[in-house]
Amino acid sequence: MSAIDDKWAALGGPGGFLGWPQDEGAGSEEMDTNPPGGRCRDFQGSSIYVKSGVGAFEVHGDIRLAWVRWRAVGGVLGFPTTDETSTPDGRGRYNHFERGSIYWTPQTGAHVVYGDIRQRWAAMGWERSRLGYPTSDERDSSTPGGRMNDFEGGVIFWTPPHELDVRFQID
Template identity: 45%
Template sequence: MTLQHRAIALIKGAALTLTATLASLTVQVTPAAANETICGHQVGGAILSKYQEMRGQNSPLGCPTSDELTTPNGRGKYNTFDGGSIYWTAATGAHPIWGAIRDKWGSLGWENGKLGFPVSDELSNPDGQGRRQQFEGGTVYWHPTLSNGAHPVWGKIGELWGQYGWEIGAFGYPMSDEGWDEAYKSIYQKFSSNNLTLFWSAGNGAHGCEGECVGYSGTTGTDWFKETRVEIPVGTSKVVVRGFPTKKGFMDARTDFQGAWNQMWSLAPYPNGVSDTQHRSLYEQFACHAKFADQILPGQWNTGVSFDLESWRSDVGMDYALSPIYVIKHQCNWD
């Protein structure tokens, strides 16, 4: 983890406390520094210091286009410039914002939106191409080819994404803002690697998570699998895996457990933190579902539409898992 990414984690952890503190502030003026008239407009205080630090009119900001203004919520000050803006509060300091990240921030309500005020300047990502900027409520990421514009990442989805390495990890850059998945009653966000989706659900008991969970799914299918979905109940170390076979997958997985297993995990990252015992149990459950899958009616299988695997089930060994005698008892779902 880079120092910059460590900073993101610390900022997220302090977000609620910071928001409560900032809400009580009523800003009158920026800290001491003489005002200057630049391109016909007054710039002063910490905003002027930041502007000068960036080389003033020779910076990407260019000339100011306004005098110093108070934000509508009374918490901060800002100046607009040809190339962007600089925003300041006593708690966050002064930070410039421009380009696609500024446009996204504006579309989400500026400083009155969920992101709040910027708490960093725009930063370069480790890949040397992407950019990000941190705000009170999350971080906005942008990449010239991978992100499909600029998108914020925050909350439970942001935490899970960070656990898998942020933009240089298994999921890559965010490719969308958060959206609503009606089928699973969940919040989702698309990412660039293999068109993966991360999600958060409060739990509904009908589809997927029965309680609050986070997770991810991959739907860039193979011959044998249409989707691999991983659900992680919040506050636990449990993992639920749902593999959705094609018709060919139902048929062929019966005699090639390892090949089918490999195809399923080609769609999505293997979950973090799974122990060797849990791994063996997941594979035994998978093999059991694969071996005993049977088509009841055209398009209907005795396993349902997916092979459902739970990490908390015991490692019982393949002989027990695949026994045609014991399967009548355990139905691939032993304790």
């Protein structure tokens, strides 16, 4: 048995939310990832990724779709480092990845936060901060070379060289 098989069994195997492995085609068997360094397998309701030194973790639902849009393990986020997990306030869900996170609520959808913006948001208390949940993926700002993320309660801007600015919405 592989680490992926062990994880699948721990999450309920065929009777769990992952369901059975994909029947045919890409993802039906365990395969190497691109970029190299890990393995993955697709299931009816999820995917499990494993990387040596990181572990085996599942990604599913809207968070998985957002991660795939950001090129999955080959993108800015890299491999998952947590399973999809409920947030402490019980309102949302998240997965952490090697270089960022995706947070989801039914109201906001799934959004990517990474780099210095993610570090600032984490230091403020994540979704329990005054900013709340992200309402956009990180993206370019109007400042040349700058980046930004919108949140329920404001915006975090990053401009070179590594300057952060938090602006809260005024109700």
